[in-house]
Amino acid sequence: MPYSEDPTMQLSLQKASLQKLSEVVPCPAQEQDDLTEQDLLLAAQPTALFLLDDAGRIRRVAGAWEEVTGVHPEDAVGTPMASLLRLPNTRYPEGLLTQEGSCDEAMLRSQLGPRRVRVVWSRSGRYVAGHLERLDVSARSTYDADQALLQLTGELDEAVYCLGMSLDSWQSSHVERMVGLATRLAEALTFTPEQVKAVRWGAALHDVGKSRVPPEILWKNGPLTSDEFEVMLHHPVWGQDIVEKMSFLPADVPAAVLHHHERYDGNGYPSGLAGENIPLTARIVAIADVFDALTSVRSYKPAWSYQAATEHMIAGAGTQFDPWLVRVFVLDVLGFQHLKSRLDSLFPD
């Protein structure tokens, strides 16, 4: 059946096709009116309908059969469906003769050239009924591209974490925990998914610059000399230098890496930024970083309790940390609602 964009013309063509079809495949005697209505309904279907016998041969076709397959209904009847349609062997060893199924990867050996089609079928007694539809090439390639992008984004996420965790085993578990804390804080602030991703990656990479600190300083047992301390203080700048070369990272990520040791009162490093001049992502990472460092065991200190660490965060609200972020962190991330009135008192009217 030729194809027309005009619906009226299309219906006429379908009727004409149907006439030919009823000549080829006579139906059992029925009321003429019932036959017409039933077949009109079938002819109006936008997909290629088929009915197979128990040997997989085509008994009847309808709907947009000829438009989809390029095979005239007269030529189709009696033909083994397997000669027209190829399904992935490993997944469908019995082809269409299974109970039911659907497959988006079927290949139609059409007279119009090979076509990728979707086929859906189900068995009823000795017969298999189903339909074929063409997969729109642009929709399919968009879907494939989306899937590939999704996979790539997941792999990128993993790569970013691996990079942030590569320094040593403590850093690895520290990063894992603080990414969780920073992500929950960003979500509590109702950030968009893109903003949450920037926070997550900023947290993962916050100390990546330590990879340029000489090992004898980074892992020194005992207090650092002032010169060694100066070297250590340079890690945010080295970190930014490393991550800003990664063009796929959102701009907030290098900013978070560079400024994660700034203080709200301006006494932090490396730039001495204060208040809201410190990028928001960096202020979030700073809270997650310090809270996790306090509540972790280090060679030089035991793990603080959550209660003691929370007191430290509240004491630092407005000096070390952004006070509003401390409020959201304590109430919504840690869930310490009993501290609400104390935290509210940080913001007198």
Ligand SMILES: [Fe+2]
């Ligand atoms: Fe750091």
Ligand SMILES: [Fe+2]
């Ligand atoms: Fe850290």
